[in-house]
Amino acid sequence: MLLSSIAVIAALVAIRTSTAQQKPAEKDQKPAEKATKAPEQKELLTVQPAASQTPPDKSQQPSTKILLPQGEVDEKNPVITNTDLITFNVTVTDIYGRFVSGLGKNAFNIFDDKSQQDITFFSDEDAPVSVGVLFDVSGSMSGEKVRRARDALAHFIQTSHDRDEYFLIGFNSRAQLLMDRTRDGNAVLDKLTFVQTKNNTALYDACYLGVERVQRGTHPKRALLLISDGQDNNSRYTFNELRRVLKESDVVLYAIGILGGGDPGSALGMEGQSILDQLAGVSGGKAFYPRSGAEMDDIFEQIALELRHQYSVGYKPANFTSDGKWHKIKVTVHPPRGLPRLFVRSKEGYFAIANPK
Numbered sequence: 001m002l003l004s005s006i007a008v009i010a011a012l013v014a015i016r017t018s019t020a021q022q023k024p025a026e027k028d029q030k031p032a033e034k035a036t037k038a039p040e041q042k043e044l045l046t047v048q049p050a051a052s053q054t055p056p057d058k059s060q061q062p063s064t065k066i067l068l069p070q071g072e073v074d075e076k077n078p079v080i081t082n083t084d085l086i087t088f089n090v091t092v093t094d095i096y097g098r099f100v101s102g103l104g105k106n107a108f109n110i111f112d113d114k115s116q117q118d119i120t121f122f123s124d125e126d127a128p129v130s131v132g133v134l135f136d137v138s139g140s141m142s143g144e145k146v147r148r149a150r151d152a153l154a155h156f157i158q159t160s161h162d163r164d165e166y167f168l169i170g171f172n173s174r175a176q177l178l179m180d181r182t183r184d185g186n187a188v189l190d191k192l193t194f195v196q197t198k199n200n201t202a203l204y205d206a207c208y209l210g211v212e213r214v215q216r217g218t219h220p221k222r223a224l225l226l227i228s229d230g231q232d233n234n235s236r237y238t239f240n241e242l243r244r245v246l247k248e249s250d251v252v253l254y255a256i257g258i259l260g261g262g263d264p265g266s267a268l269g270m271e272g273q274s275i276l277d278q279l280a281g282v283s284g285g286k287a288f289y290p291r292s293g294a295e296m297d298d299i300f301e302q303i304a305l306e307l308r309h310q311y312s313v314g315y316k317p318a319n320f321t322s323d324g325k326w327h328k329i330k331v332t333v334h335p336p337r338g339l340p341r342l343f344v345r346s347k348e349g350y351f352a353i354a355n356p357k
Contacts, residue, residue, distance in 0.1 A: 084322075086112075087121060087314035089221065089252060089284065090331055091306055091345045099309040100342055103333065111330040112317050121314030128163035129307050130217025132210035132251075135192060136228035136258070138172040138201040145258045149227045150192045152256075152296040156225065157185035159304035167213045168192075171206035173199040173234050177213065200234035204242045207279065211251050223285070223307055224253040230272025239275065246283045247326075248351050254303050255280045255287040256296070284347035313346075325352050 090108070092100040105122040133153065137146065157166075166188050168179035178191055207226060214222040232239075246253060255276035276287040288303075290296035317327070328349040335342045 084316055084320035085121065085314050086317060086329075086350055087312065088250060088329070088347045088350075089310040090313050091284075091310050092333055093343050093345075095340055095343075099306060100335075100339075101309050103311070103336075107333050107335070108311070108313060109332045109334070110313065110315055111332075112315070113327050114330075115318070117315040117317060119313060119315050121312070123312040125312075126161065126308050127221050127312070128161040128165070128219050129221045129223055130165050130167070130214045130219045131160070131307075132167040132169060132214040132222075132224045133188060134169050134171065134175075134206045134210050134224060134226045134228070135195075136172075136201060136203065136206075137170050137195045137197050139198050140201060140229050140231055141197045141258065143197065145229070146192075146195060146197060148293050148296055149256070149258055150189060151293070152290075152300040153192070153225075153227070154189055155297045156300035156304045157188070159301045160185070161308060163219075165218055167210070167217070169206050169210055169213070170195065171202050172197070174202050175206035175209045177209065180213070181217065201228070201232050202234045202236075203228055203230065203232035203275075204235035204237045204239060207242050207253070208237050208245060211245055211249050214251055215249060221307070221310075221312070222249075222251045224251055224283075225303065226253060226255045226276070226279070227258060228255070228272075228276075229259055230255070230257050230276040232275070239278075243279065243282055246279060247347075247349070248353075249283075250347075251283060252285040252347070253280050253283040254285045256299060257287060257289040258296075259289060259291075282348055284345060286345070317352075321352060323352050326350075327352055 092103060094100055101124060103124070105119050108119060108122075110117045110119060135149070141149075163183065164185075165181055165183050166179065166185060167177070167181060168188050168191055170176055170178045170192075179188060182188065203226075207224065210224045210226075214224065257273055257276050259272070273287070273289065280287040288299045290299050313331070326349055329347065331344050331346050333342050333344050
């Protein structure tokens with residue numbers, strides 16, 4: 001019995017000793033397991049999406065075109081929609097030829113093929129313009145004509161908006177882009193200081209190139225300033241093709257006919273005036289024929305002021321159909337009480353083609 005009791009007691013002591021030795025080992029193992037898992041948890045945190053309450057830094061992202069699921073953008077696939085909004089510029093003058101500003105939207109009526117329309121866009125803001133200067137340097141423009149025209153162009157630039165941008169196109173036997181999109185009007189004048197007049201006149205090609213360039217301009221208001229004697233004899237494009245392009249575009253053309261002493265009454269002078277009148281009229285612009293240096297300065301200044309005092313008007317034709325047909329536009333204005341009769345000038349119409357925006 002005594003021996004049996006001693007054996008049992010010895011076994012119990014051995015078990016307790018073994019258990020006491022194992023528990024520290026287990027305690028040492030558990031922290032080791034945590035140490036191996038901790039790096040995995042940190043890695044998972046780094047790939048999780050950022051918290052929704054933290055807005056993305058817009059300065060580090062491109063401008064938004066198409067929103068992607070991750071909040072990024074794709075500029076290679078911009079959203080393109082078609083619009084039937086017809087917009088154009090309107091010039092209002094009084095009986096003395098002075099520009100009338102400050103009229104409200106209700107003073108204007110727009111008729112599309114004799115059907116009155118609701119004006120949905122209206123602005124009388126003094127907005128900058130993208131201007132294409134088309135300068136004739138052909139042989140028919142003598143040195144005196146070029147000098148007078150350049151001096152008058154300086155008055156135009158001085159009177160224009162500070163943020164106007166210029167495209168300079170010179171033309172003789174061919175039209176050439178001499179300066180592309182600049183706000184430095186003096187640079188335009190400097191470019192014309194030493195031009196040499198020679199060869200034939202590709203006037204229509206120059207106008208066509210001018211329309212194409214200013215439509216790429218920064219500003220939605222666009223104009224061409226054509227300085228020539230109006231005698232084309234070397235263009236690939238025809239008069240009718242250019243006239244169609246001007247009717248389709250939103251570019252207003254102003255023509256300054258630089259006619260010499262023998263030009264006005266001559267056959268070539270009469271033909272040149274007719275061409276300039278038609279090209280300017282179809283776009284909503286105007287042709288001028290100064291007879292002196294002082295008159296030319298006044299005309300260039302007048303054009304600059306007109307561009308700064310125009311109204312921008314827009315409407316959506318009822319039941320618009322993109323069928324490519326020509327629609328005639330007529331604009332009338334009712335002056336406030338106390339004002340004399342007012343005169344309106346704008347483009348003649350539009351082709352019904354939905355423009356992508």
